[in-house]
Amino acid sequence: MKKTHTVMQPDLQGLEITKGELKALSGISVNAVIRPFKLRKVFQEVFTSIVVLVLLILSCLLLILCFPTYRIILIIIHLFFAIALVFEDFKKIFITRKNKHFVSLIDDVERYNSVIKSIDINDQIEAAGNPGVKLKDRERVIQALRLTREDIVRALKTEKIIRENQAFINLNPDLFANNLKALTALQVDEKASEYGRILNEALQIGMSIQDEMKHLKGEQFNE
Structure with missing residues (x-):
């Protein structure tokens, strides 16, 4: 179905402030900050990143076992994503505090x-x-x-x-x-x-x- x-209704249209408009007005994306900025929420963000890092390590090890010839390239790729993930967390915390x-x-x-x-x-x-x-x-x-x-x-x-x-x-x-x-x-x-x-x-x-x-x-x- x-x-x-x-x-x-016409009188409501255009009143809402969208995420795109919010970013255009402030220069900062809503997704770039941690909300609410409390210790518990920060720990949740960090814990999620740790889980993803563990999955990246397991993925890297598994792919190396399957494709040992490309182990250097695989390590570099996974290391790049790991660094980017950690950097993103620090960036979020910094932007939120500031x-x-x-x-x-x-x-x-x-x-x-x-x-x-x-x-x-x-x-x-x-x-x-x-x-x-x-x-x-x-x-x-x-x-x-x-x-x-x-x-x-x-x-x-x-x-x-x-x-x-x-x-x-x-x-x-x-x-x-x-x-x-x-x-x-x-x-x-x-x-x-x-x-x-x-x-x-x-x-x-x-x-x-x-x-x-x-x-x-x-x-x-x-x-």
Whole structure:
């Protein structure tokens, strides 16, 4: 049976921040960092690499037994992959430690995208014949998400500029102005409503981004 593809509502299209856009804005791939950057996660990464290294060694030994004439070439090839694997792990740890603010922003991006996904699923349920789940004040919710997206994009661009130009932030403090006031103005009293929940989530993401920007700004002034 052919699976039908449901297209997002027009007002949701283009709001999601994809991995490709995230890399273009920040200059760093999501796969280039360890998340969450905790000791347990680092150990998991290292353990996985050790398992792969063991498999490489076994593969090398097996191939040498089968093709002893090419043992030098086989050793060189496997050694190359082993070094590349170890280098990749060290690179991930280094990039993650050096760009903790970027890692925090990735978390904000994922939370933001999850809000959009929840609205999309809600739209699909409504389209399936359930008008009772229709999102109230949809235009204001979408407006809140657009403002949040602007903040995330600004934060990613600013983080990249600071990372690549250490003195830049001291000359351009205006880059830290965001839309937090506008988001706050959109907040509603109906916290229990679906609209209030989504709008509050957008507000929390905006506040999280503002905190990251303050930390970045403070670190630059202290250097």
